[in-house]
Amino acid sequence: MSGVGKGVATASIGKILQAKGFRITAVKIDPYVNVDAGTMNPTEHGEVFVLDDGWECDQDLGNYERFLDKNFTQANCLTTGRVYLSVINKERALSYGGKCVEVVPHIPLQIIEDIDAAAKKDKAEIVLVEIGGTVGEYQNILFLEAIRFLKLKHPKDVVTILVSYLPLRNNDNELKTKPTQYAVRTLNSTGIQPDMVLARASVPLDQKRKQKIALNCNLEVEDWSALVGRIKRLKKTVRIGIVGKYFGTGSFILSDSYLSVIESIKHAAYEAGYKPQIDWVDAGNQGSLSKYHGVVVPGGFGGRDIEGKIKAIRYAREKKIPFLGLCYGMQLATVEFARNVAGLRGANSTEIDKKTKYPVIDVMPEQLEKLQGAKYGGTMRLGAYPALLKEGAIARKAYGTKKISERHRHRYEVNPEYIERLEEKGLVFSGKSPDGVLMEIAELPKSKHPFFLGTQFHPELKSRPLSPHPLFREFIKAALAKKGR
Known part of the structure; x- marks a missing residue:
């Protein structure tokens, strides 16, 4: 079923195999017709995760990267739309030699070809393939058919795992297995017999049996087990507020829109030895921010609740609350500084106000032509780009190196026309593109603020459980200092 934890299960299995010394890769299959996840609303599908090569994909790729400490590319992402597009392009190029191109077998064969390509690219010994959705849905039938083909051709090299949920009946606290039985039977009807069933339930196995399994399987999981044990023992908390707009969907509040930000915190x-208490702060309804030890304004698009975010940024700046702005958050921090410190009243981003008198944030010139065609899926600066850090800056100290590489997903930049004015008033652009044209990091010096920093890129996409991102590490350090004040 959807949301049962297939992504985390896939990443966890990968971690175990990795600990055994295997070279692995992973492929996430999403049954939607979109070619990628870039044009979908985060409340509809969750966070859009950006890879090094600029590909916009499902948030499960973030789980893969965090668990496996490995960077993936578009070769590791498949959708129904992308597979069909590949087959159609081949047909137009006469790659099928004039044959009648049919849904079966050509679509499943293309899926297998794409999985094989991902394996070869990463020189993998084992490929983990996660099929999104629920067994029995018509959307993923062709992907299941591809797995059936693979199993038929390589019976000893293909293992199928069903991730299922065991509900707990309230009246007698009994775990019910009927849904799992039905799921296995449904999977059987597609020609696939699962080799393993990974059951999720609210009643956990005890630690003794977990340790026994790990010992008998000869798993080297000391670092990971130590992290889990450390988390369980944590009692002290640090309170962080995330100010955003992608929380509400109907009557519910979802955290998936900012999953990587949450995980990085x-x-x-x-x-640092603390359990984070993360609150969702609606940009349109902030309440008091004074109770937080740190404030994060994450990425986003559009003009909704922008003034609320800008007010939150101003409050954090003036009240010396540690602040971290990510992508759009960095742009809005620049707007706030321009308005309230640099004296550019009415300053704005042209994304919000195309007629603003002071367009301190503007679209990159090379993107104008694409934007005019409104082809939003391909108009952004996407993927990993290098940046050079300023000596003595907070960012340079955090990274411990001059040159970095971070992932981007944006169309707008700090307008070069206003950089000198902003710097004169105290804003430090501590990270720039190698040619010095694009502003990648903006910060206030320690003498002005304990931690006020924004990034044009998305550092949350490269944080790992055993290796936190340097900027999040510094942000939490500042938040703990405030907590102690």
Whole structure:
């Protein structure tokens, strides 16, 4: 079923295999017709995760990267739309030699070809393939058919695992297995017999049996087990507020829209010996921010609740609350500084106000032509780009190196026309593209603020449980200092 934890299960299995010394890779299959996840609303599908090569994909790729400490590319992402597009392009190029191209077998064969390509690219010994959705849905039938083909051709080299949920009946606290039985039977009807069933339930196995399994399987999981044990023992907390707009969907509040941000905060807090208490702060309804030890304004698009975010940024700046702005958050921090410190009243981003008198944030010139065609899926600066850090800056100290590489997903940049004015008033652009044209990091010096920093890129996409991102590490360190004040 959807949301049962297939992504985390896939990443966990990968971690075990990795600990045994295997070279692995992973492929996430999403049954939607979109070619990628870039144009989908985060409340519909969760966070859009950006890879090094600029590909926009499902948030499960973030789980893969965090668990496996490995960077993936578009070769590791498949959708129904992308597979069909490949087959159609081949047909147009006469790659099928004039044959009648049919849904079966050509679509499943293309899926197998793409999985094989991912394996070869990463020189993998084992490929983990996660099929999204629920067994029995018509959307993923062709992907299941591809797995059946693979199993038929390589019976000893293909293992199928069903991830299922065991509900707990309230009246007698009995775990019910009927849904899992039915799921296995449904999977059987597609020609697939699962080799393993991974059952999720609210009643956990005890630690003794977990340790026994790990011992008998000869798993080297000391670091990971130590992290889990450390997390369980944590009692002290640090309170972080995330100010965003992608929380509400109907009557529910979802955290998936900012999953990587949340995980990155956890990584850094756990390392510091604290359990993060993360609150969702609606940009349109902030309440008091004074109770937080740190404030994060994450990425986003559009003009909704922008003034609320800018007010939150101003409050954090003036009240010396540690602040971390990510992508759009960095742009809005620049707007706030321009308005309230640099004296550019009415300053704005042209994404919000195309007629603003002071366009301190503007679209990159090379993107104008694409934007005019409104082809939003391919108009952004996507993927990993290098940046050079300023000596003595907070960012340079955090990274411990001059040159970095981080992942981007944006169309707008700090307008070069206003950089000198902003710097004169105290804003430090501590990270720039190698040619010095694009501003990658903006910060205030320690003499002005304990931690006020924004990034044009998305550092949350490269944080790992055993290796927190340097900027999140510094942010949490500042938050703990405030907590102690």
